[in-house]
Amino acid sequence: MTTALPRLTRLTFHGPLSEGRATAMVRRLAANHPRTVLDIGCGWAELLLRVLDAVPDATGTGVDLNGEDLARARRNAEERGLGRRVEFAEESAVGTRRGPADLVLCLGATQALSEAEPPTAEALRALRRLVTDEGRVLLGEGFWQRPPTDAELSGMWPGAAQDDHYDLGTLLDLAVGAGFRPEWTETASPREWEEFESGYQADLEVWLARNPDHPLAPETRARLDRHRAQWMSYRGVLGIAYLTLVPDTR
Numbered sequence: 035m036t037t038a039l040p041r042l043t044r045l046t047f048h049g050p051l052s053e054g055r056a057t058a059m060v061r062r063l064a065a066n067h068p069r070t071v072l073d074i075g076c077g078w079a080e081l082l083l084r085v086l087d088a089v090p091d092a093t094g095t096g097v098d099l100n101g102e103d104l105a106r107a108r109r110n111a112e113e114r115g116l117g118r119r120v121e122f123a124e125e126s127a128v129g130t131r132r133g134p135a136d137l138v139l140c141l142g143a144t145q146a147l148s149e150a151e152p153p154t155a156e157a158l159r160a161l162r163r164l165v166t167d168e169g170r171v172l173l174g175e176g177f178w179q180r181p182p183t184d185a186e187l188s189g190m191w192p193g194a195a196q197d198d199h200y201d202l203g204t205l206l207d208l209a210v211g212a213g214f215r216p217e218w219t220e221t222a223s224p225r226e227w228e229e230f231e232s233g234y235q236a237d238l239e240v241w242l243a244r245n246p247d248h249p250l251a252p253e254t255r256a257r258l259d260r261h262r263a264q265w266m267s268y269r270g271v272l273g274i275a276y277l278t279l280v281p282d283t284r
């Protein structure tokens with residue numbers, strides 16, 4: 035018998051994004067009346083579904099490699115009466131031929147558009163090709179809030195390096211260089227990070243506390259401890275910027 039461990043049920047979004055910020059973003063993006071929405075690395079596509087809910091004649095496409103998250107997206111779409119206006123494709127977005135769309139979402143997922151390291155600059159150029167001239171891109175991308183120390187880097191994800199991310203100013207310059215103007219610039223707050231990181235681990239922490247002798251407990255404990263230590267290394271150092279980008283039609 036296989037044991038299905040709980041997975042990310044405490045998260046509304048797969049990133050540090052509060053209800054308040056998401057509501058304001060959806061309002062801003064919906065005001066531009068997108069007819070088509072493309073969500074790159076959509077996961078369970080919560081923001082895409084909220085935009086479709088706010089723009090009744092829009093249709094959407096979500097692309098992701100994770101079949102389990104796409105199944106959650108399809109279920110949520112059906113439950114909200116959006117199933118006929120959205121399709122989800124289990125495929126890589128690297129070199130995608132989809133689009134152009136009036137609104138392109140790419141939240142925490144530039145690696146879905148480029149295999150470069152870091153993927154940011156190439157992903158921004160791909161986003162410019164994927165969006166219509168009158169459209170918008172919402173990019174959620176990591177940046178260094180300050181330069182990480184060597185000790186902090188050694189505690190982050192395996193192989194973490196200073197050049198994995200840019201500072202916020204450089205990230206904005208890259209967006210401008212790729213053919214955008216920044217309509218709105220915002221960054222996740224410490225509280226959004228804590229909500230996200232807690233929600234990311236909470237399911238499994240509670241399961242582990244209740245099932246300490248389960249055969250999967252040792253590897254689960256190691257995974258949770260490893261991730262918590264990583265978080266403590268990037269906490270306050272790694273930021274997430276949410277950039278609402280307008281194509282520059284010069």
Ligand SMILES: C[S@@+](CC[C@H](N)C(=O)[O-])C[C@H]1O[C@@H](n2cnc3c(N)ncnc32)[C@H](O)[C@@H]1O
Pocket residue numbers: 047048049074075076077078079080097098099100103125126127128140141142143145146147
């Ligand atoms: C941090 S999650 C963000 C999910 C979603 N955008 C959100 O904010 O809730 C990053 C997503 O990118 C997806 N991803 C990674 N590489 C990809 C690729 N090459 N093509 C499509 N999706 C990819 C992952 O499966 C994952 O769902």
